[in-house]
Amino acid sequence: MREVYEFLKQCGTYYLATQEGDQPRVRPFGTVNIFENKLYIQTGKVKDVYRQLKTNPKIEICAVLDGSKWIRVAAVAVEDDRLEAKQDLLDAYPSLQGMYKADDDNTIVFYLKDATATFSSFTEAPRVITF
Template sequence: MQEVYEFLKQCGTYYLATQDGDQPRVRPFGTVAIFEDKLYIQTGKVKDVYKQLKASPNIEICGVQEGGKWIRVAAVAVEDDRLEAKQHMLDAYPSLQGRYKADDDNTIVFYLQDATATFSSFTEAPKVITF
């Protein structure tokens, strides 16, 4: 899991895919943190992505680094509404603190459960990690 976290942090922006009815939806994300030995992402409850995650928590993340290496992470996104989990994410991303507060009615974090991460490139065999 640490290797997945570090890869996504180095990407800066990664892409999160959700399901909206029968239509896939993909959008850029940038938050990732490890809290209590789980990999977390963050969003706002007012966003469509939150509604999609509530309706269907199966997600896929894709990130690409310079040099042509990429990662795909398939997982189940599990909502964690605890203040300490939200505050941990906001502490890791101070730039979000102008728009989000741990105790507001909008901030929400999800941890990845039953995750399979596949590291790929055009020059190396794929590497798979589960957590």
């Protein structure tokens, strides 16, 4: 899990895929954090992605590093509405604190459960880890 976290942090931006009805939805994300030995992402409850995750918590993340290495992470996103989890993530991203507060009615974090991460590149065989 730590390796997945480090890879996503290096990329800066990753792409999160959800599903809305029979239509896949993909958007850029940038938040990733480790809290209580779980990998977390963050969004706002007012966003479509939140409603999509509530309906179907299965996600996939994809990110590319240096144009030659990439990761795909399939997981179940589990909502964690605890103030401590939200504050820890916001502390890791001070620039978000102008838009989000741990105790507002909008900020929400999810941890990844039953995750399978596949590291790939043009020069090496894929490597899979689970957490």
